Amino acid sequence: MPLVLGIESTAHTFGVGIASEKGEILANVNSVYRPIAGGIKPSEAAEHHSRVAPVVLRRALEAAGVSLDSIDAIAVALGPGLGPCLRVGATLARYLASLLGKPLVPVNHAVAHIEIARLSTGLKDPVVVYVAGGNTVITTFVEGRYRVFGETLDIALGNLMDTFAREVGLGFPGVPKVEELAARGKNLIPLPYSVKGQDVSYSGLLTAALRLYREKRYSLEDLCYSLVETAYSMLVEVAERALAHTGKSEVVLTGGVARSPVLSDKLAKMARARGARFAAVDPELAGDNGAMIAYTGALAYASGLTIPVEESRVRPLWRLDEVEVPWRRQTSAAIT
Amino acid sequence: MAEADVCRDYLDLLERIAGLEASRVIGVGAEALLIEGYLGGLHVVAKYRVPKVYRAEQLDAHLRRFRTALEAKLLGRAAAAGVNVPHVIYVDAEEGLLVLTYIEGERMKELLQSGCEDAEKLAGEIGYMVGVLHNEGIIHGDLTTSNIIVQGGRPYIIDFGLGFFSHRTEDAGVDLHLFKRALESTHPSLVEGIFSRFIEGYRSARGSVAEEVLRKVEEIRMRGRYVAQRRRKLFW
Missing domain, CATH: 3.30.420.40 (ATPase, nucleotide binding domain)
Known part of the structure; x- marks a missing residue:
């Protein structure tokens, strides 16, 4: 059963999840940035994300009881979201994919909210x-x-x-x-x-x-x-x-x-x-979380959706209806 | 299914309110129930805005009253301007009920799909009528070939449920833009011929104002109103 590690950092939440295509969620660790006053400041949220990233990653691996080597692919929410925040998650994802020699899977944050709800x-x-x-x-x-x-x-x-x-x-x-x-x-x-x-x-x-x-x-x-x-x-x-x-x-x-x-x-x-x-x-x-990115990444990975590191730019305005959803075509064909 | 029971309840209610003899439920839309029937011997269609249990009663009553009254006003004004629309027979805004003359005929959508010789002539007449509506400050809001019925060779515009009053060029432009989009998605091979005759008719009703609206239609298309413009606003 291929395992995918998913990284969420589109807005105020930095999260790491580990999931399989079958919908087993082995880990879902999240840290939410809370502004002292007013709304989210993208630069401050991004700082928060870089600060907590190593801890969240380690806790997720501990919770799942797996090592980085046993992960089959790295999924990341490339958008839509706040540019500075997205870049933190994307940077970590590219680093892990390069370091481990594992494929990188692009996930649309909105699609992930939908898929986790269906699951x-x-x-x-x-x-x-x-x-x-x-x-x-x-x-x-x-x-x-x-x-x-x-x-x-x-x-x-x-x-x-x-x-x-x-x-x-x-x-x-x-x-x-x-x-x-x-x-x-x-x-x-x-x-x-x-x-x-x-x-x-x-x-x-x-x-x-x-x-x-x-x-x-x-x-x-x-x-x-x-x-x-x-x-x-x-x-x-x-x-x-x-x-x-x-x-x-x-x-x-x-x-x-x-x-x-x-x-x-x-x-x-x-x-x-x-x-x-x-x-x-x-x-x-319900809220932003790493598990939904990991699960959606696992669905995408099973459909052969990966992206070379050099093309993995963040997409702050990535619209939901621009995203191909090949795993749904397969499931609906399987049902009928 | 439970839906049938619900419909029967409504039919009873309609008979009580308006003395309507219902013969057939035409459709269950998101907002309203459409019923074909007879009222005082007249062949009619009743549009009943169903109360929504999810809304606070006061809000629900307000919306149903407001929308029913608005639709009746739009239809009345359109008819007075000489546009072919169903005539308002009975309005009970408090109950959300609108009874209109039944337009017998075929929808423009099916006519175009089955290949109609008069299609371009009809398109010219429709363009003229939409031009007259816009002169009166009436925006239809949902111009598609499903909402045009051809009765005895004359086109009728129906369903003003999304309509409103406005003299803004922008709103008129969106009306025409939506009509063109509807043609493109439903009748791709006929768009050129139909739309150019439609515009001819529109021009003859509106005179020099038409050029301003047509420039707006082009602008709406160019700025990709339904993709690029919104994407800037949607995500932060």
């Missing part, structure tokens, strides 16, 4: 709702790739919630704190509900919510409740459009915001009303 939930061919600090995408597999059916036109859902929480003094991470207050809110305040065809737009919602907060006309509980209701309903609506359009019968939630019980509940209700199945990724694997 974790057992759903075969779902409409995927991928929500995190930097991403909000509705996607599903069509003809060899994950096609984007809808996405945010400006900021991501996680970014909306984190920024709001920070500005009103709730701290990081934003989603659980805002949801906690939202549970005590009762009155729905009208906020911009911006669904444009298949896409959503969150920046106007953030501006409006912050303006209302500063005007102090409403309780923070009611404001959080209205923000959560509006932002999540927009997302579920476009997910439902994708489900109706593609005729698929499964919905999966993945990414850092997948830990939200409120969002899960809304998606589950939508899916039930349409006779579809719903599941969210295991909370342990």
